[in-house]
Amino acid sequence: MATVECRSISKAYGSLEVMRDFSLNIADHEFVVFLGPSGCGKSTMLRMIAGLEEISGGDLLIGGQRMNDRDPGDRGIAMVFQNYALYPHMTVRENIVFGLERAGVAKAEIESRLAPVVSALGLEVYLSRKPTELSGGQQQRVAIARATIKTPQVFLFDEPLSNLDAKLRGSLRVEIARLHKELKTTSIYVTHDQLEAMTLADRIVLMKDGRVEQMGTPEEIYQSPKTLFAAGFIGTPNMNFMEVDAVEGMLSNGNMQLSAPFAVRPGRVTIGVRPGALKPCGEGGQLRGRVQRNEFHGETRLVTVEVGRDEVNIAVPATMPLKEGQTIGLNVDACDLHLFDPASGVRLEEMAAV
Template identity: 55%
Template sequence: MSAITCSHVEKSYGATSVIRDLNLSIEEHEFVVFLGPSGCGKSTLLRMLAGLEDISGGEVSIGGKVVNDLDPGDRGIAMVFQNYALYPHMTIFDNIAFGLRRQKVAKTEIQQRVMAVSSTLGLDPYLGRKPAELSGGQQQRVAIARAMIKTPKVFLFDEPLSNLDAKLRNHMRIEIARLHQSLKTTTVYVTHDQLEAMTLADRIVLLRDGLIEQIGSPAEIYERPANVFVAGFIGTPNMNFIDVTVSHGRGGWTLTGAGADFTLDGGRFNLEGVERAVLGIRPADLKAVGDGHAGNLLQGTADLIEFHGNDALVTFGAGGKEISALVSSRACPVLRGNVRYTFDEESLHLFDAKSGKSLLRR
């Protein structure tokens, strides 16, 4: 069994609280990503699971066994670090075999297991080399192989790709995804890169200031963000936010902001008693319209156009608010030209102005 349970877990450094009353269950064979901005506590939480940080309060269980007081080597975990942590004077073979030799595993078994794991990760040609002779991506694969060879119950990854260039990150991300599919080991992965989180995770745990803001699949967090923070953190380009006042009439609900009125049916949202809200709309959900369109309109002058290849990001001012629209490069407006965009109500997000919580009906 390799399920992980955190019950009322806390971590403090003196008077500074880093993790506060955290409760989390990770299922066996699940791939969970801890995501959040720098300083949110995600790496500290991972190190607490690994036994590299003491737990100030609460319990951590792995496979149904409380591990608070167990040494890292007794927890059945293997950890891959950001900086590879390879021994520079050893060959790649010896780096991978190091943990088994410490456990006094027989030489013939070590040989078999090293060859098996190196074949899985494409490291066979490099076993006689030293780490300095390998690229960053190859060194990270060695670090993963050294973790794999222990056949752990749980894999822990602490921002393993952050030192690689964009092309290598993409390649290694695919390799890690394939590795998880083949091994089916419970995996906890820390990153601040939402692309890694969205493409790798079965579930994302989004953290801020030591607290969980939302837990869900990548689709759930993207399509149904729990609050303004989650909506603003997930998604590239960032979601547009407009402060609006809310009023109700015969024709439905009217939201007023950014120099315009937006009329909604409002059935998707809990708007009763709400006077002020934050309207959220993703740049990709804005649609260009001609001069004849009048309803739910955001318009202004294109101040900035960023070419992304197939797409272009158009930034314009509307009622004193900076708005971005993601459009096809072939339909890109000219710089300083007038732009007009609308949206479907189904693509909108609304949040309470005071609490920041989503007003979407659950």
């Protein structure tokens, strides 16, 4: 396998710049996920690594070798696409080994590679079938097998699970994670699904508007988002945001009175707090509000509470008896508060560190 290094990579279509100064070092055997909303540049970046898009500026290195001008077939990569891209007239077996046969690999070598790959992905009984005889999940496993059998330096996954239902996404996500560990690959995975990113990634690269918003382990981005965008994008249910005034170590807006978790300069501040951190406490508490909605989610309920002009969501056990129209109090520990500058959207601790 190999390292991947992106040095100040940019991408422009004429005067339209869609990627700006993208720099990233991916270690050998690391699983990195490009995460972000549609249009953020994550698939464009993956396609530049694959050689399917021209790099406008900067350098791409795979295994220490500059790849900017190399053809896709000479980069030592294998790619799994969103739409499977299987040959409909070929059997499953023929689809899997087609690339090796085109490359002139000996039949004995092909057979030795084929057996462990189809076994790992549970495809033995489907080898003689055509893609049209398979379900979507089975077709995607064939596409993964076709990439795996090449034993490339780097695996690229372009939203491979987005066309599948939730149950199939869950099972294939587990298979991709297992294969990564067994093959000890270097993998880059593109998705807009934060659950896929949080469960698969050694490191997440969160992207926005053609640039890196934040990178780190799933735990780092969840626990210490550096911007309002990162805080709002990561986490289900979404983080709550409220604007308050910081005065003498207190955070208030007329409907709440909270102690700041650290020294904050006087002025407007945006508070972020996750739904699970807000604890109902009868009619007392640091915040008071009226229950607007109560959604049953199985083991939990997502309850929307109107606090002054703000609506906040709280996550509570399904057995907690909260009724619509009921007035309740909420408490939150200062250590569970995330504070951001309303103008720049930057986490206040990050601004203090500059």
